[in-house]
Amino acid sequence: xxxxxxxxxxxxxxxxxxxxxxxxxxxxxxxxxxxxxxxxxxxxxxxxxxxxxxxxxxxxxxxxxxxxxxxxxxxxxxxxxxxxxxxxxxxxxxxxxxxxxxxxxxxxxxxxxxxxxxxxxxxxxxxxxxxxxxxxxxxxxxxxxxxxxxxxxxxxxxxxxxxxxxxxxxxxxxxxxxxxxxxxxxxxxxxxxxxxxxxxxxxxxxxxxxxxxxxxxxxxxxxxxxxxxxxxxxxxxxxxxxxxxxxxxxxxxxxxxxxxxxxxxxxxxxxxxxxxxxxxxxxxxxxxxxx
Numbered sequence: 334x335x336x337x338x339x340x341x342x343x344x345x346x347x348x349x350x351x352x353x354x355x356x357x358x359x360x361x362x363x364x365x366x367x368x369x370x371x372x373x374x375x376x377x378x379x380x381x382x383x384x385x386x387x388x389x390x391x392x393x394x395x396x397x398x399x400x401x402x403x404x405x406x407x408x409x410x411x412x413x414x415x416x417x418x419x420x421x422x423x424x425x426x427x428x429x430x431x432x433x434x435x436x437x438x439x440x441x442x443x444x445x446x447x448x449x450x451x452x453x454x455x456x457x458x459x460x461x462x463x464x465x466x467x468x469x470x471x472x473x474x475x476x477x478x479x480x481x482x483x484x485x486x487x488x489x490x491x492x493x494x495x496x497x498x499x500x501x502x503x504x505x506x507x508x509x510x511x512x513x514x515x516x517x518x519x520x521x522x523x524x525x526x527x528x529x530x531x532x533x534x535x536x537x538x539x540x541x542x543x544x545x546x547x548x549x550x551x552x553x554x555x556x557x558x559x560x561x562x563x564x565x566x567x568x569x570x571x572x573x574x575x576x577x578x579x580x581x582x583x584x585x586x587x588x589x590x591x592x593x594x595x596x597x598x599x600x601x602x603x604x605x606x607x608x609x610x611x612x613x614x615x616x617x618x619x620x621x622x623x624x
Contacts, residue, residue, distance in 0.1 A: 340474045342591050348480045350587020351487035352542060356560050357567035357579040358494065359538030365511045365574030366531045368433045369419060373444035374564060375557025377536045380447065381407055381543030382552040383455060389462055396464050396548050400486070400541055407540030411533030418443070419532065444558075451554035461551035483545045490541065491580050498576060507531060511574040566610045572620025582621060 360374045381403040388394045388402065418439055426432035465478035498504035509517040510524055517524060542560070546552070567586055571578025586606060593605040613621060 337474065342595055343588070344474050344476055346588035346591035347584055348484045349591060350584035351484045352546060353563050353567050353587055354580045354583025355487050355490060355538055356542045357564040357571070357583050358491065358576055359535035360564045361568040361574065361576060361579045363532055363535040364568065366507060367528050368429055369436045369532065370433065370440065372437065372440040372561060373447060374539055375559070375561035376444050376447040377407055377410065378539040378543035378560055379451060379552070379554060379557035381540030382547040382556065383451065384540070385544040385547045386460055386462065386552060396544065397482070400544050403540040403544040404537040408533040408537040411536035412529050414443070415529040415532045448554050455554065457554060459551040459553050464548045479548045483549060486545060495576060563606065566606055569610060570613050570621050575620065578620055
């Protein structure tokens, strides 16, 4: 392997891993805080992708300018889903284990509802647009501008979220709820008030990830499901409730897949992911970065 090829694979792996990380952070925020394993998470990513596609192709908006729109729209969708579905499950469930099981089943149903609504509106055909696809050469590595932009946005968003969680009062409240929900309630943190906002924030991150993906890949109503599976692998690697762990694990998985596919076969992409997933479950079930 030449040094230039190594740099090329490294850059591709980090860009792919960055997308994985931002999707997984949103799901980890929901599960680590609320114990909601949202299997429909990828479908909201798909909605973010279609929202950017529609705004760009019909109104001519710059895809980069649609990012705050996608974030705000999916945040509001998250508040609505929490109000109509999850809040009712919280009130009707006798304990957290029952709520977790019911939430899992409800999210399965939500996945099929959102996916089929997208099929009704946009059909099953692949859709896409061209945005900053011109190649850029950096130190012998040739990358399209749009992929570098995606990675830059992922880094900024991840760093911003980590800063909020570490240095703000609401961030400290969220981390307290992740570590000890009962203890957080005992010291006066209003968990019932924070839950819908955090669920909405998780979907907002999924919406941004979908908008970023639409700049690079073609989109379809079924695009979200593989990203949900990948996000589950990433949060298992990084540790449930660990935002920094999700970021590190997403980048790591992106590198494993990229280098692994180069030395084996592109068809083994999911095999490599599941091999890492099973290995971590067997030897470090709490995650590579769990404290």
